[in-house]
Amino acid sequence: MxxxxxxxxxxxxxxxxxxxxxxxxxxxxxxxxxxxxxxxxxxxxxxxxxxxxxxxxxxxxxxxxxxxxxxxxxxxxxxxxxxxxxxxxxxxxxxxxxxxxxxxxxxxxxxxxxxxxxxxxxxxxxxxxxxxxxxxxxxxxxxxxxxxxxxxxxxxxxxxxxxxxxxxxxxxxxxxxxxxxxxxxxxxxxxxxxxxxxxxAGPAPKRAADGPARAGRTLVLWTLAAGLATVGSNAAASFFVQLGTHSGLSTGLAGLMQSLAGVVAVAVRLAAGGLADRAPRRNPVLVTAMMLSGAAGLALVAAGGPAAFVAGALLAVAGGWGWTGLLLAAVMRLLPGQGERAGATVQIGLFGGAAVAPLAFGAASSALGVPVTVLVAALIVLAGAASMLAGTAALRRAAG
Structure with a gap:
Protein backbone atom coordinates (compact mmCIF):
# COMPACT_ATOMS: atom_id res chain seq x y z
CA MET A 1 0.00 0.00 0.00
CA ALA A 201 -18.95 6.06 17.60
CA GLY A 202 -18.08 2.64 16.34
CA PRO A 203 -14.75 0.93 17.00
CA ALA A 204 -11.67 2.28 15.26
CA PRO A 205 -10.45 0.09 12.40
CA LYS A 206 -7.44 -2.12 12.79
CA ARG A 207 -4.22 -0.73 11.44
CA ALA A 208 -0.96 -2.24 10.44
CA ALA A 209 1.57 -2.64 13.25
CA ASP A 210 3.90 -0.08 11.70
CA GLY A 211 1.08 2.44 11.24
CA PRO A 212 1.78 4.58 14.34
CA ALA A 213 5.50 4.80 13.56
CA ARG A 214 4.88 5.70 9.92
CA ALA A 215 2.24 8.23 10.92
CA GLY A 216 4.47 9.78 13.57
CA ARG A 217 7.34 10.55 11.21
CA THR A 218 5.05 11.97 8.57
CA LEU A 219 2.98 13.98 11.03
CA VAL A 220 6.07 15.76 12.34
CA LEU A 221 7.07 16.79 8.81
CA TRP A 222 3.55 17.78 7.78
CA THR A 223 3.03 19.80 10.98
CA LEU A 224 6.33 21.57 10.34
CA ALA A 225 5.19 22.21 6.76
CA ALA A 226 1.94 23.77 8.00
CA GLY A 227 3.82 26.00 10.42
CA LEU A 228 6.35 27.21 7.86
CA ALA A 229 3.80 27.80 5.13
CA THR A 230 1.53 29.66 7.54
CA VAL A 231 4.35 31.99 8.60
CA GLY A 232 4.64 33.29 5.04
CA SER A 233 0.95 33.31 4.15
CA ASN A 234 -0.15 34.83 7.45
CA ALA A 235 2.42 37.60 7.10
CA ALA A 236 0.88 38.52 3.75
CA ALA A 237 -2.63 38.43 5.21
CA SER A 238 -1.73 40.42 8.35
CA PHE A 239 0.14 43.16 6.48
CA PHE A 240 -1.97 43.09 3.32
CA VAL A 241 -2.85 46.79 3.29
CA GLN A 242 0.70 47.84 4.17
CA LEU A 243 2.09 45.71 1.34
CA GLY A 244 -0.50 47.12 -1.05
CA THR A 245 0.32 50.74 -0.28
CA HIS A 246 4.04 49.97 -0.52
CA SER A 247 3.36 48.62 -4.02
CA GLY A 248 1.60 51.83 -5.09
CA LEU A 249 -2.07 51.19 -4.29
CA SER A 250 -4.16 53.62 -2.29
CA THR A 251 -5.17 52.56 1.22
CA GLY A 252 -8.81 52.28 0.15
CA LEU A 253 -8.02 50.13 -2.86
CA ALA A 254 -5.69 47.91 -0.82
CA GLY A 255 -8.46 47.42 1.73
CA LEU A 256 -10.89 46.50 -1.02
CA MET A 257 -8.37 44.02 -2.39
CA GLN A 258 -8.05 42.47 1.06
CA SER A 259 -11.79 41.84 1.18
CA LEU A 260 -11.70 40.41 -2.34
CA ALA A 261 -8.80 38.13 -1.43
CA GLY A 262 -10.78 36.90 1.57
CA VAL A 263 -13.79 36.03 -0.59
CA VAL A 264 -11.55 34.29 -3.13
CA ALA A 265 -9.87 32.36 -0.30
CA VAL A 266 -13.22 31.03 0.89
CA ALA A 267 -14.21 30.02 -2.65
CA VAL A 268 -10.85 28.32 -3.27
CA ARG A 269 -11.08 26.29 -0.07
CA LEU A 270 -14.59 25.07 -0.84
CA ALA A 271 -13.82 24.33 -4.49
CA ALA A 272 -10.55 22.59 -3.66
CA GLY A 273 -12.31 20.41 -1.10
CA GLY A 274 -15.07 19.43 -3.50
CA LEU A 275 -12.67 18.67 -6.35
CA ALA A 276 -10.23 16.78 -4.11
CA ASP A 277 -12.94 14.28 -3.22
CA ARG A 278 -12.72 13.01 -6.81
CA ALA A 279 -9.13 11.88 -6.20
CA PRO A 280 -8.55 12.03 -2.42
CA ARG A 281 -5.29 10.08 -2.65
CA ARG A 282 -3.64 13.11 -4.22
CA ASN A 283 -4.36 15.49 -1.34
CA PRO A 284 -0.72 15.70 -0.15
CA VAL A 285 0.39 16.59 -3.69
CA LEU A 286 -2.30 19.28 -3.96
CA VAL A 287 -1.26 20.73 -0.60
CA THR A 288 2.33 20.97 -1.82
CA ALA A 289 1.24 22.60 -5.09
CA MET A 290 -0.82 25.21 -3.24
CA MET A 291 2.08 25.99 -0.93
CA LEU A 292 4.27 26.51 -4.00
CA SER A 293 1.66 28.85 -5.48
CA GLY A 294 1.77 30.85 -2.26
CA ALA A 295 5.55 31.17 -2.49
CA ALA A 296 5.21 32.34 -6.10
CA GLY A 297 2.61 34.89 -5.04
CA LEU A 298 4.90 36.32 -2.38
CA ALA A 299 7.72 36.57 -4.91
CA LEU A 300 5.41 38.60 -7.17
CA VAL A 301 4.51 40.91 -4.28
CA ALA A 302 8.20 41.44 -3.58
CA ALA A 303 8.75 42.47 -7.20
CA GLY A 304 6.73 45.61 -6.56
CA GLY A 305 4.18 47.46 -8.64
CA PRO A 306 0.38 47.47 -8.43
CA ALA A 307 -0.21 44.74 -11.03
CA ALA A 308 2.35 42.40 -9.46
CA PHE A 309 0.84 43.02 -6.02
CA VAL A 310 -2.71 42.25 -7.15
CA ALA A 311 -1.71 38.96 -8.81
CA GLY A 312 0.75 37.98 -6.10
CA ALA A 313 -1.49 38.83 -3.16
CA LEU A 314 -4.37 36.79 -4.55
CA LEU A 315 -2.04 33.82 -4.98
CA ALA A 316 -0.48 34.25 -1.55
CA VAL A 317 -3.73 34.64 0.39
CA ALA A 318 -6.15 32.53 -1.67
CA GLY A 319 -3.92 29.79 -3.07
CA GLY A 320 -1.08 29.86 -0.58
CA TRP A 321 -3.45 29.62 2.36
CA GLY A 322 -6.08 27.48 0.69
CA TRP A 323 -4.48 24.14 1.52
CA THR A 324 -5.53 23.89 5.17
CA GLY A 325 -8.66 21.80 4.59
CA LEU A 326 -6.85 19.45 2.23
CA LEU A 327 -4.11 18.92 4.80
CA LEU A 328 -6.68 18.09 7.48
CA ALA A 329 -8.28 15.54 5.15
CA ALA A 330 -4.87 13.99 4.41
CA VAL A 331 -4.04 13.73 8.12
CA MET A 332 -7.43 12.19 8.85
CA ARG A 333 -6.73 9.51 6.25
CA LEU A 334 -3.38 8.94 7.93
CA LEU A 335 -5.04 8.60 11.35
CA PRO A 336 -8.23 6.59 10.79
CA GLY A 337 -10.50 6.69 13.81
CA GLN A 338 -8.54 9.57 15.40
CA GLY A 339 -10.23 12.66 14.01
CA GLU A 340 -9.63 14.71 17.16
CA ARG A 341 -5.89 13.96 16.99
CA ALA A 342 -5.85 14.91 13.30
CA GLY A 343 -7.55 18.25 13.99
CA ALA A 344 -5.18 19.04 16.86
CA THR A 345 -2.11 18.13 14.80
CA VAL A 346 -3.03 20.43 11.93
CA GLN A 347 -3.85 23.38 14.15
CA ILE A 348 -0.55 23.09 16.06
CA GLY A 349 1.18 23.96 12.79
CA LEU A 350 -1.38 26.50 11.64
CA PHE A 351 -1.63 28.53 14.82
CA GLY A 352 2.01 28.06 15.74
CA GLY A 353 2.94 29.74 12.46
CA ALA A 354 0.25 32.37 12.95
CA ALA A 355 1.69 33.25 16.38
CA VAL A 356 5.16 33.83 14.95
CA ALA A 357 4.30 35.58 11.68
CA PRO A 358 3.12 39.10 12.64
CA LEU A 359 5.93 39.89 15.08
CA ALA A 360 8.62 38.28 12.93
CA PHE A 361 7.46 40.08 9.78
CA GLY A 362 7.21 43.42 11.55
CA ALA A 363 10.70 43.13 13.03
CA ALA A 364 12.27 41.86 9.80
CA SER A 365 10.66 44.51 7.61
CA SER A 366 12.00 47.23 9.90
CA ALA A 367 15.51 45.83 9.63
CA LEU A 368 15.61 44.57 6.03
CA GLY A 369 12.89 46.51 4.23
CA VAL A 370 9.58 45.24 2.92
CA PRO A 371 10.68 43.67 -0.42
CA VAL A 372 13.49 41.62 1.14
CA THR A 373 11.26 40.49 4.00
CA VAL A 374 8.57 39.34 1.57
CA LEU A 375 11.19 37.34 -0.33
CA VAL A 376 12.29 35.75 2.93
CA ALA A 377 8.64 34.86 3.60
CA ALA A 378 8.49 33.23 0.15
CA LEU A 379 11.56 31.14 0.99
CA ILE A 380 9.95 30.07 4.27
CA VAL A 381 6.86 28.90 2.38
CA LEU A 382 9.14 26.99 -0.02
CA ALA A 383 10.70 25.29 2.99
CA GLY A 384 7.19 24.33 4.09
CA ALA A 385 6.47 22.78 0.69
CA ALA A 386 9.75 20.85 0.91
CA SER A 387 8.79 19.54 4.35
CA MET A 388 5.40 18.47 3.00
CA LEU A 389 7.11 16.57 0.18
CA ALA A 390 9.54 14.95 2.59
CA GLY A 391 6.74 13.74 4.83
CA THR A 392 4.84 12.28 1.88
CA ALA A 393 7.97 10.57 0.54
CA ALA A 394 8.80 9.11 3.96
CA LEU A 395 5.36 7.59 4.27
CA ARG A 396 5.56 6.08 0.78
CA ARG A 397 8.92 4.48 1.58
CA ALA A 398 7.67 3.10 4.88
CA ALA A 399 4.53 1.70 3.26
CA GLY A 400 6.62 -0.11 0.67
Whole structure:
Protein backbone atom coordinates (compact mmCIF):
# COMPACT_ATOMS: atom_id res chain seq x y z
CA MET A 1 0.00 0.00 0.00
CA UNK A 2 1.25 3.47 -0.83
CA UNK A 3 0.76 6.64 1.16
CA UNK A 4 -1.93 7.89 -1.13
CA UNK A 5 -3.97 4.71 -0.80
CA UNK A 6 -4.60 5.21 2.91
CA UNK A 7 -8.30 5.63 3.48
CA UNK A 8 -10.31 6.75 6.46
CA UNK A 9 -11.71 3.75 8.27
CA UNK A 10 -13.86 5.34 10.93
CA UNK A 11 -17.02 3.32 11.43
CA UNK A 12 -20.28 5.18 11.06
CA UNK A 13 -21.89 5.76 14.47
CA UNK A 14 -25.04 4.00 15.54
CA UNK A 15 -28.06 6.14 14.86
CA UNK A 16 -26.36 8.22 12.19
CA UNK A 17 -28.80 9.76 9.77
CA UNK A 18 -26.27 9.98 6.99
CA UNK A 19 -27.05 13.73 6.78
CA UNK A 20 -24.21 15.45 8.59
CA UNK A 21 -24.53 18.90 7.04
CA UNK A 22 -26.56 20.60 9.78
CA UNK A 23 -23.81 19.61 12.19
CA UNK A 24 -21.21 20.88 9.74
CA UNK A 25 -23.05 24.20 9.74
CA UNK A 26 -22.70 24.31 13.53
CA UNK A 27 -18.98 23.58 13.23
CA UNK A 28 -18.50 26.31 10.63
CA UNK A 29 -20.39 28.84 12.77
CA UNK A 30 -18.36 27.89 15.85
CA UNK A 31 -15.12 28.14 13.87
CA UNK A 32 -15.97 31.70 12.83
CA UNK A 33 -17.12 32.62 16.34
CA UNK A 34 -13.99 31.22 17.97
CA UNK A 35 -11.77 33.38 15.74
CA UNK A 36 -13.80 36.54 16.33
CA UNK A 37 -11.85 37.68 19.43
CA UNK A 38 -8.58 37.73 17.48
CA UNK A 39 -9.90 39.19 14.24
CA UNK A 40 -12.27 41.58 16.02
CA UNK A 41 -9.54 43.06 18.20
CA UNK A 42 -7.09 43.14 15.27
CA UNK A 43 -9.60 45.00 13.10
CA UNK A 44 -9.97 47.59 15.87
CA UNK A 45 -6.24 47.95 16.45
CA UNK A 46 -6.03 51.73 16.13
CA UNK A 47 -8.82 52.71 18.55
CA UNK A 48 -7.86 49.91 20.98
CA UNK A 49 -4.22 51.02 21.07
CA UNK A 50 -5.30 54.62 21.60
CA UNK A 51 -7.94 53.77 24.20
CA UNK A 52 -5.74 51.51 26.32
CA UNK A 53 -2.44 53.28 25.77
CA UNK A 54 -0.77 50.17 24.37
CA UNK A 55 2.09 50.31 21.89
CA UNK A 56 1.97 48.62 18.51
CA UNK A 57 4.55 46.10 19.73
CA UNK A 58 2.56 45.37 22.86
CA UNK A 59 -0.61 44.99 20.83
CA UNK A 60 1.15 42.55 18.50
CA UNK A 61 2.40 40.49 21.45
CA UNK A 62 -1.11 40.29 22.89
CA UNK A 63 -2.52 39.21 19.53
CA UNK A 64 0.20 36.59 19.11
CA UNK A 65 -0.84 35.24 22.50
CA UNK A 66 -4.19 34.21 21.03
CA UNK A 67 -2.57 32.03 18.37
CA UNK A 68 0.05 30.69 20.77
CA UNK A 69 -2.71 29.64 23.18
CA UNK A 70 -4.51 27.90 20.31
CA UNK A 71 -1.38 26.03 19.26
CA UNK A 72 -0.25 25.00 22.74
CA UNK A 73 -3.80 24.28 23.85
CA UNK A 74 -4.14 21.69 21.08
CA UNK A 75 -2.44 19.04 23.20
CA UNK A 76 -5.13 19.24 25.88
CA UNK A 77 -7.90 19.98 23.37
CA UNK A 78 -7.49 16.67 21.55
CA UNK A 79 -8.01 14.79 24.83
CA UNK A 80 -11.05 16.89 25.70
CA UNK A 81 -12.53 16.37 22.22
CA UNK A 82 -11.98 12.61 22.46
CA UNK A 83 -13.77 12.28 25.81
CA UNK A 84 -16.63 14.78 25.75
CA UNK A 85 -19.54 14.92 23.28
CA UNK A 86 -18.77 17.11 20.27
CA UNK A 87 -21.67 19.54 20.95
CA UNK A 88 -20.37 20.13 24.47
CA UNK A 89 -16.86 20.87 23.20
CA UNK A 90 -18.17 23.26 20.54
CA UNK A 91 -20.42 24.99 23.05
CA UNK A 92 -17.44 25.41 25.40
CA UNK A 93 -15.49 27.04 22.56
CA UNK A 94 -18.40 29.44 22.02
CA UNK A 95 -18.61 30.27 25.73
CA UNK A 96 -14.88 31.05 25.89
CA UNK A 97 -15.13 33.25 22.76
CA UNK A 98 -18.07 35.11 24.31
CA UNK A 99 -16.14 35.57 27.56
CA UNK A 100 -13.07 36.79 25.68
CA UNK A 101 -15.02 39.44 23.78
CA UNK A 102 -16.81 40.61 26.92
CA UNK A 103 -13.52 40.80 28.84
CA UNK A 104 -11.81 42.69 26.01
CA UNK A 105 -14.71 45.14 25.78
CA UNK A 106 -14.37 45.86 29.50
CA UNK A 107 -10.56 46.00 29.49
CA UNK A 108 -9.05 48.96 31.26
CA UNK A 109 -5.40 48.17 30.55
CA UNK A 110 -3.26 46.08 28.16
CA UNK A 111 -2.90 43.20 30.64
CA UNK A 112 -6.65 42.57 30.65
CA UNK A 113 -6.71 42.74 26.85
CA UNK A 114 -3.90 40.15 26.70
CA UNK A 115 -5.78 37.93 29.17
CA UNK A 116 -8.91 38.16 27.03
CA UNK A 117 -6.98 37.02 23.96
CA UNK A 118 -5.49 34.10 25.88
CA UNK A 119 -9.01 33.03 26.92
CA UNK A 120 -10.17 33.31 23.32
CA UNK A 121 -7.16 31.33 22.09
CA UNK A 122 -7.91 28.52 24.55
CA UNK A 123 -11.47 28.32 23.23
CA UNK A 124 -10.28 28.35 19.63
CA UNK A 125 -8.02 25.37 20.36
CA UNK A 126 -11.10 23.20 20.96
CA UNK A 127 -12.69 23.68 17.55
CA UNK A 128 -10.53 21.74 15.09
CA UNK A 129 -10.17 18.60 17.27
CA UNK A 130 -13.96 18.55 17.74
CA UNK A 131 -14.44 19.14 14.02
CA UNK A 132 -12.08 16.29 13.20
CA UNK A 133 -13.96 13.92 15.47
CA UNK A 134 -17.33 14.89 14.02
CA UNK A 135 -16.17 14.63 10.41
CA UNK A 136 -14.58 11.24 11.04
CA UNK A 137 -17.76 9.93 12.64
CA UNK A 138 -20.46 11.43 10.45
CA UNK A 139 -19.20 12.54 7.05
CA UNK A 140 -19.11 9.95 4.23
CA UNK A 141 -15.63 9.19 2.93
CA UNK A 142 -16.56 10.56 -0.47
CA UNK A 143 -17.22 14.01 1.04
CA UNK A 144 -14.31 14.16 3.48
CA UNK A 145 -12.28 16.84 1.67
CA UNK A 146 -15.41 18.95 1.12
CA UNK A 147 -16.17 18.82 4.85
CA UNK A 148 -12.63 19.77 5.86
CA UNK A 149 -12.72 22.47 3.16
CA UNK A 150 -15.79 23.92 4.88
CA UNK A 151 -13.86 24.13 8.17
CA UNK A 152 -10.97 25.75 6.33
CA UNK A 153 -13.31 28.20 4.57
CA UNK A 154 -14.68 29.24 7.95
CA UNK A 155 -11.19 30.40 8.94
CA UNK A 156 -11.03 32.39 5.71
CA UNK A 157 -14.44 33.95 6.33
CA UNK A 158 -13.77 34.80 9.97
CA UNK A 159 -12.28 38.29 9.31
CA UNK A 160 -15.29 39.48 7.31
CA UNK A 161 -17.67 40.32 10.19
CA UNK A 162 -14.98 42.02 12.32
CA UNK A 163 -14.08 44.09 9.27
CA UNK A 164 -17.67 45.24 8.95
CA UNK A 165 -17.83 46.08 12.65
CA UNK A 166 -14.64 48.11 12.38
CA UNK A 167 -15.93 49.94 9.34
CA UNK A 168 -19.50 50.67 10.42
CA UNK A 169 -19.84 50.27 14.20
CA UNK A 170 -16.58 51.39 15.77
CA UNK A 171 -16.83 54.99 14.55
CA UNK A 172 -20.31 55.92 15.78
CA UNK A 173 -20.51 53.50 18.74
CA UNK A 174 -16.91 53.05 19.90
CA UNK A 175 -14.63 50.01 19.86
CA UNK A 176 -16.00 48.53 23.08
CA UNK A 177 -19.55 48.43 21.72
CA UNK A 178 -18.23 47.00 18.44
CA UNK A 179 -16.65 44.11 20.35
CA UNK A 180 -19.89 43.47 22.21
CA UNK A 181 -21.74 43.40 18.89
CA UNK A 182 -19.20 40.82 17.70
CA UNK A 183 -20.19 38.69 20.69
CA UNK A 184 -23.49 37.98 18.93
CA UNK A 185 -21.67 35.36 16.82
CA UNK A 186 -20.58 33.13 19.72
CA UNK A 187 -23.92 33.74 21.45
CA UNK A 188 -25.64 32.21 18.41
CA UNK A 189 -23.02 29.49 18.02
CA UNK A 190 -23.49 28.12 21.56
CA UNK A 191 -27.03 26.74 21.08
CA UNK A 192 -26.30 25.85 17.45
CA UNK A 193 -23.47 23.60 18.64
CA UNK A 194 -25.99 20.97 19.68
CA UNK A 195 -26.81 20.28 16.03
CA UNK A 196 -23.47 18.47 15.87
CA UNK A 197 -24.48 15.30 17.66
CA UNK A 198 -22.33 12.30 16.73
CA UNK A 199 -24.28 9.40 18.15
CA UNK A 200 -22.21 6.51 19.48
CA ALA A 201 -18.95 6.06 17.60
CA GLY A 202 -18.08 2.64 16.34
CA PRO A 203 -14.75 0.93 17.00
CA ALA A 204 -11.67 2.28 15.26
CA PRO A 205 -10.45 0.09 12.40
CA LYS A 206 -7.44 -2.12 12.79
CA ARG A 207 -4.22 -0.73 11.44
CA ALA A 208 -0.96 -2.24 10.44
CA ALA A 209 1.57 -2.64 13.25
CA ASP A 210 3.90 -0.08 11.70
CA GLY A 211 1.08 2.44 11.24
CA PRO A 212 1.78 4.58 14.34
CA ALA A 213 5.50 4.80 13.56
CA ARG A 214 4.88 5.70 9.92
CA ALA A 215 2.24 8.23 10.92
CA GLY A 216 4.47 9.78 13.57
CA ARG A 217 7.34 10.55 11.21
CA THR A 218 5.05 11.97 8.57
CA LEU A 219 2.98 13.98 11.03
CA VAL A 220 6.07 15.76 12.34
CA LEU A 221 7.07 16.79 8.81
CA TRP A 222 3.55 17.78 7.78
CA THR A 223 3.03 19.80 10.98
CA LEU A 224 6.33 21.57 10.34
CA ALA A 225 5.19 22.21 6.76
CA ALA A 226 1.94 23.77 8.00
CA GLY A 227 3.82 26.00 10.42
CA LEU A 228 6.35 27.21 7.86
CA ALA A 229 3.80 27.80 5.13
CA THR A 230 1.53 29.66 7.54
CA VAL A 231 4.35 31.99 8.60
CA GLY A 232 4.64 33.29 5.04
CA SER A 233 0.95 33.31 4.15
CA ASN A 234 -0.15 34.83 7.45
CA ALA A 235 2.42 37.60 7.10
CA ALA A 236 0.88 38.52 3.75
CA ALA A 237 -2.63 38.43 5.21
CA SER A 238 -1.73 40.42 8.35
CA PHE A 239 0.14 43.16 6.48
CA PHE A 240 -1.97 43.09 3.32
CA VAL A 241 -2.85 46.79 3.29
CA GLN A 242 0.70 47.84 4.17
CA LEU A 243 2.09 45.71 1.34
CA GLY A 244 -0.50 47.12 -1.05
CA THR A 245 0.32 50.74 -0.28
CA HIS A 246 4.04 49.97 -0.52
CA SER A 247 3.36 48.62 -4.02
CA GLY A 248 1.60 51.83 -5.09
CA LEU A 249 -2.07 51.19 -4.29
CA SER A 250 -4.16 53.62 -2.29
CA THR A 251 -5.17 52.56 1.22
CA GLY A 252 -8.81 52.28 0.15
CA LEU A 253 -8.02 50.13 -2.86
CA ALA A 254 -5.69 47.91 -0.82
CA GLY A 255 -8.46 47.42 1.73
CA LEU A 256 -10.89 46.50 -1.02
CA MET A 257 -8.37 44.02 -2.39
CA GLN A 258 -8.05 42.47 1.06
CA SER A 259 -11.79 41.84 1.18
CA LEU A 260 -11.70 40.41 -2.34
CA ALA A 261 -8.80 38.13 -1.43
CA GLY A 262 -10.78 36.90 1.57
CA VAL A 263 -13.79 36.03 -0.59
CA VAL A 264 -11.55 34.29 -3.13
CA ALA A 265 -9.87 32.36 -0.30
CA VAL A 266 -13.22 31.03 0.89
CA ALA A 267 -14.21 30.02 -2.65
CA VAL A 268 -10.85 28.32 -3.27
CA ARG A 269 -11.08 26.29 -0.07
CA LEU A 270 -14.59 25.07 -0.84
CA ALA A 271 -13.82 24.33 -4.49
CA ALA A 272 -10.55 22.59 -3.66
CA GLY A 273 -12.31 20.41 -1.10
CA GLY A 274 -15.07 19.43 -3.50
CA LEU A 275 -12.67 18.67 -6.35
CA ALA A 276 -10.23 16.78 -4.11
CA ASP A 277 -12.94 14.28 -3.22
CA ARG A 278 -12.72 13.01 -6.81
CA ALA A 279 -9.13 11.88 -6.20
CA PRO A 280 -8.55 12.03 -2.42
CA ARG A 281 -5.29 10.08 -2.65
CA ARG A 282 -3.64 13.11 -4.22
CA ASN A 283 -4.36 15.49 -1.34
CA PRO A 284 -0.72 15.70 -0.15
CA VAL A 285 0.39 16.59 -3.69
CA LEU A 286 -2.30 19.28 -3.96
CA VAL A 287 -1.26 20.73 -0.60
CA THR A 288 2.33 20.97 -1.82
CA ALA A 289 1.24 22.60 -5.09
CA MET A 290 -0.82 25.21 -3.24
CA MET A 291 2.08 25.99 -0.93
CA LEU A 292 4.27 26.51 -4.00
CA SER A 293 1.66 28.85 -5.48
CA GLY A 294 1.77 30.85 -2.26
CA ALA A 295 5.55 31.17 -2.49
CA ALA A 296 5.21 32.34 -6.10
CA GLY A 297 2.61 34.89 -5.04
CA LEU A 298 4.90 36.32 -2.38
CA ALA A 299 7.72 36.57 -4.91
CA LEU A 300 5.41 38.60 -7.17
CA VAL A 301 4.51 40.91 -4.28
CA ALA A 302 8.20 41.44 -3.58
CA ALA A 303 8.75 42.47 -7.20
CA GLY A 304 6.73 45.61 -6.56
CA GLY A 305 4.18 47.46 -8.64
CA PRO A 306 0.38 47.47 -8.43
CA ALA A 307 -0.21 44.74 -11.03
CA ALA A 308 2.35 42.40 -9.46
CA PHE A 309 0.84 43.02 -6.02
CA VAL A 310 -2.71 42.25 -7.15
CA ALA A 311 -1.71 38.96 -8.81
CA GLY A 312 0.75 37.98 -6.10
CA ALA A 313 -1.49 38.83 -3.16
CA LEU A 314 -4.37 36.79 -4.55
CA LEU A 315 -2.04 33.82 -4.98
CA ALA A 316 -0.48 34.25 -1.55
CA VAL A 317 -3.73 34.64 0.39
CA ALA A 318 -6.15 32.53 -1.67
CA GLY A 319 -3.92 29.79 -3.07
CA GLY A 320 -1.08 29.86 -0.58
CA TRP A 321 -3.45 29.62 2.36
CA GLY A 322 -6.08 27.48 0.69
CA TRP A 323 -4.48 24.14 1.52
CA THR A 324 -5.53 23.89 5.17
CA GLY A 325 -8.66 21.80 4.59
CA LEU A 326 -6.85 19.45 2.23
CA LEU A 327 -4.11 18.92 4.80
CA LEU A 328 -6.68 18.09 7.48
CA ALA A 329 -8.28 15.54 5.15
CA ALA A 330 -4.87 13.99 4.41
CA VAL A 331 -4.04 13.73 8.12
CA MET A 332 -7.43 12.19 8.85
CA ARG A 333 -6.73 9.51 6.25
CA LEU A 334 -3.38 8.94 7.93
CA LEU A 335 -5.04 8.60 11.35
CA PRO A 336 -8.23 6.59 10.79
CA GLY A 337 -10.50 6.69 13.81
CA GLN A 338 -8.54 9.57 15.40
CA GLY A 339 -10.23 12.66 14.01
CA GLU A 340 -9.63 14.71 17.16
CA ARG A 341 -5.89 13.96 16.99
CA ALA A 342 -5.85 14.91 13.30
CA GLY A 343 -7.55 18.25 13.99
CA ALA A 344 -5.18 19.04 16.86
CA THR A 345 -2.11 18.13 14.80
CA VAL A 346 -3.03 20.43 11.93
CA GLN A 347 -3.85 23.38 14.15
CA ILE A 348 -0.55 23.09 16.06
CA GLY A 349 1.18 23.96 12.79
CA LEU A 350 -1.38 26.50 11.64
CA PHE A 351 -1.63 28.53 14.82
CA GLY A 352 2.01 28.06 15.74
CA GLY A 353 2.94 29.74 12.46
CA ALA A 354 0.25 32.37 12.95
CA ALA A 355 1.69 33.25 16.38
CA VAL A 356 5.16 33.83 14.95
CA ALA A 357 4.30 35.58 11.68
CA PRO A 358 3.12 39.10 12.64
CA LEU A 359 5.93 39.89 15.08
CA ALA A 360 8.62 38.28 12.93
CA PHE A 361 7.46 40.08 9.78
CA GLY A 362 7.21 43.42 11.55
CA ALA A 363 10.70 43.13 13.03
CA ALA A 364 12.27 41.86 9.80
CA SER A 365 10.66 44.51 7.61
CA SER A 366 12.00 47.23 9.90
CA ALA A 367 15.51 45.83 9.63
CA LEU A 368 15.61 44.57 6.03
CA GLY A 369 12.89 46.51 4.23
CA VAL A 370 9.58 45.24 2.92
CA PRO A 371 10.68 43.67 -0.42
CA VAL A 372 13.49 41.62 1.14
CA THR A 373 11.26 40.49 4.00
CA VAL A 374 8.57 39.34 1.57
CA LEU A 375 11.19 37.34 -0.33
CA VAL A 376 12.29 35.75 2.93
CA ALA A 377 8.64 34.86 3.60
CA ALA A 378 8.49 33.23 0.15
CA LEU A 379 11.56 31.14 0.99
CA ILE A 380 9.95 30.07 4.27
CA VAL A 381 6.86 28.90 2.38
CA LEU A 382 9.14 26.99 -0.02
CA ALA A 383 10.70 25.29 2.99
CA GLY A 384 7.19 24.33 4.09
CA ALA A 385 6.47 22.78 0.69
CA ALA A 386 9.75 20.85 0.91
CA SER A 387 8.79 19.54 4.35
CA MET A 388 5.40 18.47 3.00
CA LEU A 389 7.11 16.57 0.18
CA ALA A 390 9.54 14.95 2.59
CA GLY A 391 6.74 13.74 4.83
CA THR A 392 4.84 12.28 1.88
CA ALA A 393 7.97 10.57 0.54
CA ALA A 394 8.80 9.11 3.96
CA LEU A 395 5.36 7.59 4.27
CA ARG A 396 5.56 6.08 0.78
CA ARG A 397 8.92 4.48 1.58
CA ALA A 398 7.67 3.10 4.88
CA ALA A 399 4.53 1.70 3.26
CA GLY A 400 6.62 -0.11 0.67
Missing amino acids: TTTEIEIGTARPAGSTGRPWAGMGAIVLTSVAAMTPAFGIAALATPVERGLGVSATGFGLALSGFFAASALGSFAAKRVAARLPVPVVLAAAGVLALAALALAAAAGNPAVLAAALLVGGAGNALVQPAAGRYIGARVPRGRLSLATGMVSAALGAAPLVPGLLAGFAAGPLGWRTALLLGAVLPAVAIPAAFLAGTGR
